[in-house]
Amino acid sequence: MFTKLERIKRDIEELAKFNSTPGEGLTRFSLTDADRGARNYLKSELSKLNLKVYEDAAGNIFGRMDGKDKKAPSILIGSHFDSVKNGGNFDGPAGVVMALEIMRVLRERNVVTKYPIEFVAMIEEEGGRFGSGVFGSRAMTGKVTYAQLLNNKDSEGISMAEAFEKFGFDPREIKKAQRRPEDVKAFIELHIEQGPILESEKKDIGLVEFIVGINEFEVTVKGRPDHAGTTPMNMRKDALVAASQLVSNIEHFATEAGNGTVATVGTLNVFPGAANIVPGKVTFTVDIRSKKKSCIEKVRKQIESKLIEIQEKLGLSWDIKDMLLVDPVEMSHEIMDIFEETAEKLGFSYKKMISGAGHDAMVMTSITDTGLVFVPSKNGRSHCPEEWTDYEDLQRGIELIYHTVVKLGEVE
Amino acid sequence: MFTKLERIKRDIEELAKFNSTPGEGLTRFSLTDADRGARNYLKSELSKLNLKVYEDAAGNIFGRMDGKDKKAPSILIGSHFDSVKNGGNFDGPAGVVMALEIMRVLRERNVVTKYPIEFVAMIEEEGGRFGSGVFGSRAMTGKVTYAQLLNNKDSEGISMAEAFEKFGFDPREIKKAQRRPEDVKAFIELHIEQGPILESEKKDIGLVEFIVGINEFEVTVKGRPDHAGTTPMNMRKDALVAASQLVSNIEHFATEAGNGTVATVGTLNVFPGAANIVPGKVTFTVDIRSKKKSCIEKVRKQIESKLIEIQEKLGLSWDIKDMLLVDPVEMSHEIMDIFEETAEKLGFSYKKMISGAGHDAMVMTSITDTGLVFVPSKNGRSHCPEEWTDYEDLQRGIELIYHTVVKLGEVE
Numbered sequence: 001m002f003t004k005l006e007r008i009k010r011d012i013e014e015l016a017k018f019n020s021t022p023g024e025g026l027t028r029f030s031l032t033d034a035d036r037g038a039r040n041y042l043k044s045e046l047s048k049l050n051l052k053v054y055e056d057a058a059g060n061i062f063g064r065m066d067g068k069d070k071k072a073p074s075i076l077i078g079s080h081f082d083s084v085k086n087g088g089n090f091d092g093p094a095g096v097v098m099a100l101e102i103m104r105v106l107r108e109r110n111v112v113t114k115y116p117i118e119f120v121a122m123i124e125e126e127g128g129r130f131g132s133g134v135f136g137s138r139a140m141t142g143k144v145t146y147a148q149l150l151n152n153k154d155s156e157g158i159s160m161a162e163a164f165e166k167f168g169f170d171p172r173e174i175k176k177a178q179r180r181p182e183d184v185k186a187f188i189e190l191h192i193e194q195g196p197i198l199e200s201e202k203k204d205i206g207l208v209e210f211i212v213g214i215n216e217f218e219v220t221v222k223g224r225p226d227h228a229g230t231t232p233m234n235m236r237k238d239a240l241v242a243a244s245q246l247v248s249n250i251e252h253f254a255t256e257a258g259n260g261t262v263a264t265v266g267t268l269n270v271f272p273g274a275a276n277i278v279p280g281k282v283t284f285t286v287d288i289r290s291k292k293k294s295c296i297e298k299v300r301k302q303i304e305s306k307l308i309e310i311q312e313k314l315g316l317s318w319d320i321k322d323m324l325l326v327d328p329v330e331m332s333h334e335i336m337d338i339f340e341e342t343a344e345k346l347g348f349s350y351k352k353m354i355s356g357a358g359h360d361a362m363v364m365t366s367i368t369d370t371g372l373v374f375v376p377s378k379n380g381r382s383h384c385p386e387e388w389t390d391y392e393d394l395q396r397g398i399e400l401i402y403h404t405v406v407k408l409g410e411v412e
Numbered sequence: 413m414f415t416k417l418e419r420i421k422r423d424i425e426e427l428a429k430f431n432s433t434p435g436e437g438l439t440r441f442s443l444t445d446a447d448r449g450a451r452n453y454l455k456s457e458l459s460k461l462n463l464k465v466y467e468d469a470a471g472n473i474f475g476r477m478d479g480k481d482k483k484a485p486s487i488l489i490g491s492h493f494d495s496v497k498n499g500g501n502f503d504g505p506a507g508v509v510m511a512l513e514i515m516r517v518l519r520e521r522n523v524v525t526k527y528p529i530e531f532v533a534m535i536e537e538e539g540g541r542f543g544s545g546v547f548g549s550r551a552m553t554g555k556v557t558y559a560q561l562l563n564n565k566d567s568e569g570i571s572m573a574e575a576f577e578k579f580g581f582d583p584r585e586i587k588k589a590q591r592r593p594e595d596v597k598a599f600i601e602l603h604i605e606q607g608p609i610l611e612s613e614k615k616d617i618g619l620v621e622f623i624v625g626i627n628e629f630e631v632t633v634k635g636r637p638d639h640a641g642t643t644p645m646n647m648r649k650d651a652l653v654a655a656s657q658l659v660s661n662i663e664h665f666a667t668e669a670g671n672g673t674v675a676t677v678g679t680l681n682v683f684p685g686a687a688n689i690v691p692g693k694v695t696f697t698v699d700i701r702s703k704k705k706s707c708i709e710k711v712r713k714q715i716e717s718k719l720i721e722i723q724e725k726l727g728l729s730w731d732i733k734d735m736l737l738v739d740p741v742e743m744s745h746e747i748m749d750i751f752e753e754t755a756e757k758l759g760f761s762y763k764k765m766i767s768g769a770g771h772d773a774m775v776m777t778s779i780t781d782t783g784l785v786f787v788p789s790k791n792g793r794s795h796c797p798e799e800w801t802d803y804e805d806l807q808r809g810i811e812l813i814y815h816t817v818v819k820l821g822e823v824e
Contacts, residue, residue: 086684128686195642212641216687227794228676229624229701229769230607233666235792240677241663247656254645264640265652266687268680272498274540275628275678275697275735276769277795285687289641323687357641357688380647382639383689 002105003398009391011097014041015081016089025086025385029129029154031059031163038081042121045100049107051119058139058177059169063103063119067112067409073185074116075408076368077102077401080125080136080360087126088387090192090394094375096121098190098398105402113409115185122360129154130163133324137360141367142178146171179367186335186408187364188371190397192389194357196380204396205350206374207339208331211362212289212354215296216324219243219307223316225272225280240270240279242310246303247284253302254288261290262356263299291328291354329362335371335404342403348396371404373397414517415810421803423509426453427493428501437498437797441541441566443471443575450493454533457512461519463531470551470589471581475515475531479524479821485597486528487820488780489514489813492537492548492772499538500799502604502806506787508533510602510810517814525821527597534772541566542575545736549772553779554590558583591779598747598820599776600783602809604801606769608792616808617762618786619751620743623774624701624767627708628736631655631719635728637684637692652682652691654722658715659696665714666700673702674768675711703740703766741774747783747816754815760808783816785809 018037021027028034039061046053046063053063061081064074079095099119106117122136130152138144149161149171161171193199198206223237247265254263268284288299307318336352343350353374355362361372375397378388430449433439440446451473458465458475465475473493476486491507511531518529534548542564550556561573561583573583605611610618635649659677666675680696700711719730748764755762765786767774773784787809790800 084684084686084689126686126688133688193642194639195644196647214641225796226792227606227769228678228699229626229674230605230767230794231674231792232607232672233663233674235608236663238663238676240659240680244656244659247652248660251645251648251650251653260644262641262643262645264650264688264690266640266682266689266691267685268652268682270678270680272496272795273679274496274795275699276538276545276676277496277678278676279678280796287640287687355642357639380638380643382642383684383686384637384692 001395001399002109002402003101003395005391005395007104008097008101008395008398011100012089012093015093021086026083026089027085027087028081028083030082030124031167035082035123042081042096042100046103046119049103051103056177057169057173058136058144059123059164059167060136060140060177061121065103065106065117067114067116069114072115073183074118075185075405076118076120076187077405078120078122079189079191080122082124082126082128084126084128084383086385087383088385090387090389091194091382092125094192094389094394095190098401101398102402102405111406111411113406113411115409117405117409125360130160134358134360134363137363139174139177140179141363142175144174146174149174181367184368186369186371187361188335188401188404189359189361190373190375190401191359192382193374193377194382195377197353198351198374198376199378199380201351203351204348204393205343205400206353207336207350208355208372208374209336209352210291210354211329211359211372212291212356213293213296213328214287214289214324214326214358215300216285216287218283218285218321218323220319221282221316222318223280226278228276228278231278236278237314237316238278239282239316242314242316243268243282243284245310246306249306253299257290257295257298259290259292259295260354261288261295261299263288289356293327326358326362329365331372332369335369338404338407339371339373339400342400346399348400373401413807413811414521415513415807415814417803417807419516420509420513420807420810423512424501424505427505433498438495438501439497439499440493440495442494442536443579447494447535454493454508454512458515458531461515463515468589469581469585470548470556471535471576471579472548472552472589473533477515477518477529479528480526484527485595486530487597487817488530488532488599489817490532490534491601491603492534494536494538494540496538496540496795498797499795500797502799502801503606503794504537506604506801506806507602510813513810514814514817523818523823525818525823527821529817529821537772542572546770546772546775549775551586551589552591553775554587556586558586561586593779596780598781598783599773600747600813600816601771601773602785602787602813603771604794605786605789606794607789609765610763610786610788611790611792613763615763616760616805617755617812618765619748619762620767620784620786621748621764622703622766623741623771623784624703625705625708625740626699626701626736626738626770627712628697628699630695630697630733630735632731633694633728634730635692638690640688640690643690648690649726649728650690651694651728654726654728655680655694655696657722658718661718665711669702669707669710671702671704671707672766673700673707673711675700701768705739738770738774741777743784744781747781750816750819751783751785751812754812758811760812785813
């Protein structure tokens with residue numbers, strides 16, 4: 001193989017050091033000290049390769065290798081370098097390290113392509129800090145405005161605009177991060193599977209055909225706070241009991257919709273939140289995903305029906321605030337063909353599959369041909385300290401993309 | 413009447429000014445600036461009456477009027493002056509103002525009793541800051557140790573011992589707050605009902621016969637955190653779905669136990685707590701109350717059975733940590749007789765009742781004869797900004813206790 005296992009391992013381990021919760025998994029929120037550390041590491045490695053290193057107005061990091069044709073559109077390769085709270089070392093960095101290793105091999109082998117090739121490491125894909133995910137790719141596709149930067153706030157009330165300014169970026173320039181479709185030839189991402197399928201079916205590589213659609217929203221249920229000792233059970237309007245009736249049914253709704261539809265309540269907050277007060281208000285998030293838009297809509301409708309039932313039965317009121325609504329998308333057939341052909345040639349076993357997670361690749365389909373490669377996740381785990389991908393598996397994914405990039409880039 | 417409506421109203425309104433959340437109800441946590449303000453107001457008012465004003469090692473405030481018999485045990489009157497988060501003006505202060513007004517009338521009328529009479533305003537009854545309620549009375553009955561002060565921490569990790577020290581009290585002296593049974597003749601508390609019964613039955617006053625027992629504990633349910641998009645529904649160990657199955661059944665358990673038993677889940681926290689992560693851990697509190705110990709035990713057992721069922725069905729583990737376990741208690745028959753006789757004489761309508769809330773009176777029964785008077789709560793509301801008691805109702809409660817104290821105190 002052209003790629004080097006020890007370099008891949010070292011990159012993953014070095015990036016894992018930039019972490020705000022050592023000993024409790026990896027936490028690297030955007031525009032923090034941990035972000036700064038990882039950013040400097042990546043820029044330093046890219047600089048060693050004599051690439052044009054720059055950051056766009058959204059804080060995404062690039063390392064550009066010019067093509068023979070100076071005006072040709074770029075092939076972008078990479079993923080995100082932020083993480084969830086208390087996550088692992090691979091979700092995001094695996095794809096960033098893929099791009100870094102490929103740039104190294106291109107330089108080592110003095111490969112010259114017609115099309116420019118750009119390393120990209122994107123920020124805030126998880127939405128861990130500011131609550132609004134796939135941020136870096138949304139900025140690159142022109143979907144982020146300055147007004148949104150003022151509105152998106154972290155748990156301490158700091159807006160993204162403030163955070164950008166403090167970090168040295170001008171948030172008013174955010175639109176400059178936009179890439180035009182005519183300037184981009186393709187985007188290829190590598191990501192850990194974050195599920196158990198490749199491991200259980202003993203496949204080296206997953207080739208993604210579709211990425212699921214997502215509807216994420218916040219539900220507020222309002223009852224009435226009362227004293228927990230003096231209010232008879234039949235005179236209460238307990239917002240948590242009401243919310244629990246919905247949460248305990250959510251598995252059923254998703255299973256019933258079929259087509260691998262999943263639904264999750266991942267956060268839930270109780271107000272006022274004291275052991276001796278009947279909950280007066282509860283807010284919780286719902287995340288529904290499916291490869292079929294109609295299945296997402298079906299689960300959403302069942303949740304709304306359940307809320308109406310709770311309202312009528314218990315006299316509570318409710319409200320829904322949409323946070324994310326993304327349609328399912330399809331990856332490029334052309335890139336898929338090159339992936340398959342290359343995998344056959346290299347002798348890697350692969351499976352064509354559906355991605356259950358949203359990725360920057362999903363957003364990038366709006367401006368360019370996109371490919372997404374999965375590598376196996378040990379025990380299907382992710383977003384936790386136990387998240388793991390064997391370096392040999394990661395290397396196979398990188399090797400596959402290397403050959404694909406060389407093919408797409410057109411070496412004369 | 414001997415008591416004065418305008419003084420009662422002024423005291424309530426003045427105390428309500430010492431509040432860390434103006435505009436969002438009254439929040440007066442122990443050993444804070446709001447505590448200091450209320451404390452200074454009370455000490456200043458007591459000083460005007462030429463009483464012996466002092467604070468014990470637990471931070472409870474006293475104003476003592478000596479009796480003719482210098483060695484006779486004291487009659488203590490009062491309640492607590494802390495509040496829940498975003499609560500109202502009456503829960504606690506109503507009984508503190510009762511004691512203050514009675515001391516004023518005793519002085520005005522130059523009443524001299526055989527037994528000393530002591531005003532008492534107790535701290536941290538709600539456990540709002542340090543999580544462990546009826547603190548002032550537990551310290552007075554010798555139930556608090558220095559080790560506990562080191563252990564009880566607020567949400568910022570400040571221990572009660574640190575907070576005491578910063579406030580000017582020596583936490584190592586906590587045992588000095590203990591009152592011996594032979595030094596206390598009686599304790600009489602006035603409190604708002606915090607329930608709808610007196611108002612709906614149009615009674616002036618509630619005379620409490622029993623205070624319910626309480627079992628408060630924290631349940632932890634441990635599942636496995638997974639990615640919300642890539643983990644099929646049937647491969648999850650979702651701690652929140654499991655907890656919801658319990659919470660949605662808790663009303664049913666309490667109703668089934670009968671005898672006015674109530675059960676409440678007032679707090680619930682989800683870990684790691686992100687919209688796109690299947691909850692790996694949930695902690696929540698359960699508060700069970702009943703006048704019958706056996707009913708509390710029955711609900712507790714049903715909760716444990718449900719947890720075992722969840723463990724077997726979903727493969728999650730769980731754990732219970734006890735926070736509060738108090739048996740139901742009975743108030744003094746002698747004091748009840750004086751209350752009834754006095755109410756008849758004054759022409760106040762009254763109802764003998766059960767208290768569904770824990771009170772300092774409950775704890776004080778372990779060292780002395782105890783009486784507890786309820787005054788009506790508007791719409792039964794409490795622990796919220798809307799908490800209200802008409803001043804005329806409060807005055808009737810105070811007047812009743814004034815006559816009871818004079819009788820118990822033995823004027824020659």
